[in-house]
Amino acid sequence: MKSNHLSNGALLPSIGFGTWQIPDGVPVKDAILEALRLGYRHIDTAQIYGNEQGIGDALKESGIPREEIFLTTKVWNRSQGYSSTLNAFEESLAKLQTSYVDLYLIHWPVVNLHEDYAKMNRETWRAMEELHRQGRARAIGVSNFLPHHLERLLPHANIVPMVDQIEFHPGNPAKDVLDYCHQKGIVVEAYSPMMKGRVFDIPELQKIAKKHGKTIPQIVLRWILDQDVVVLTKSVTPQRMKENLEVFDFELDASDKALIATLETYGRSGTHPDQARF
Numbered sequence: 001m002k003s004n005h006l007s008n009g010a011l012l013p014s015i016g017f018g019t020w021q022i023p024d025g026v027p028v029k030d031a032i033l034e035a036l037r038l039g040y041r042h043i044d045t046a047q048i049y050g051n052e053q054g055i056g057d058a059l060k061e062s063g064i065p066r067e068e069i070f071l072t073t074k075v076w077n078r079s080q081g082y083s084s085t086l087n088a089f090e091e092s093l094a095k096l097q098t099s100y101v102d103l104y105l106i107h108w109p110v111v112n113l114h115e116d117y118a119k120m121n122r123e124t125w126r127a128m129e130e131l132h133r134q135g136r137a138r139a140i141g142v143s144n145f146l147p148h149h150l151e152r153l154l155p156h157a158n159i160v161p162m163v164d165q166i167e168f169h170p171g172n173p174a175k176d177v178l179d180y181c182h183q184k185g186i187v188v189e190a191y192s193p194m195m196k197g198r199v200f201d202i203p204e205l206q207k208i209a210k211k212h213g214k215t216i217p218q219i220v221l222r223w224i225l226d227q228d229v230v231v232l233t234k235s236v237t238p239q240r241m242k243e244n245l246e247v248f249d250f251e252l253d254a255s256d257k258a259l260i261a262t263l264e265t266y267g268r269s270g271t272h273p274d275q276a277r278f
Helices: 026-039 052-062 082-096 117-133 145-155 176-183 196-202 201-210 216-225 236-245 255-268
Strands: 003-005 009-013 016-020 040-045 070-077 102-107 139-142 163-167 188-191 230-233
Touching: 009 070, 016 026, 026 052, 026 236, 052 070, 052 082, 070 082, 070 139, 082 117, 082 145, 102 117, 117 139, 117 145, 145 176, 163 176, 176 188, 196 216, 201 216, 201 255, 216 230, 216 236, 216 255
Parallel strands: 016 040, 016 230, 040 070, 070 102, 102 139, 139 163, 163 188, 188 230
Antiparallel strands: 003 009
8 A cells, every 4th residue: 555654754545444424333343344354554534424433443343453554533613622622532532442543633624604713723723733742643634624724724833734635536626725735745635536426427537447447436546646645435335445445556648637637627526615614
């Protein structure tokens, strides 16, 4: 498995296993155990996903040393703020049954319509820096932050976020975020790479997949990785989970990349960070 270097020297596996919408208990536990069996060593969850307990159970049952697994979770909007972030972190650690996480993220930049979200983000970040100093959050970062959100945070930060996890796929290549983060030494991580299933209906991707004898998800994942972006995959089907790791035995050529570049008009599949009100 290839990895990306974070600014603190840690290695972040380039392909991660995402757990959004996988129910807690047996479903997420079984999915994680299968992912680990197939070779995944990067697991992504969040406070709001409600499945941290099941993930903790799976990690414990797997028998794989904790230090071999890169584990990410995120603080939810309603837990933002200095004290509430510290409390949320303790709750996440208890459910995950671990003494530390490898990466802790602010889930969204916008808290709600009525609060000064920039100030709230700063207080949250202050708590995260404290957790990082304690060694209990080995790396810290953000999610869904656009350049203007980062611009409001960075002047008040002692530590530059190490990761920005964003919606990233052929329909939303987010060049502004990618360029900004690469300039600041922030690793970009892609979620929703399959555009909530829309990639399967795009003729251009069907054509490229047929050309290489690969699946459409494999083409999309390869395209993302080629941009030095970490990608989160999500499937509970063992065969698809396996296929999502098999993307290092072929390359996209210039014509493939040019064709994919025309897909930007498909746009986002999820909420724009400036319109998030949850």
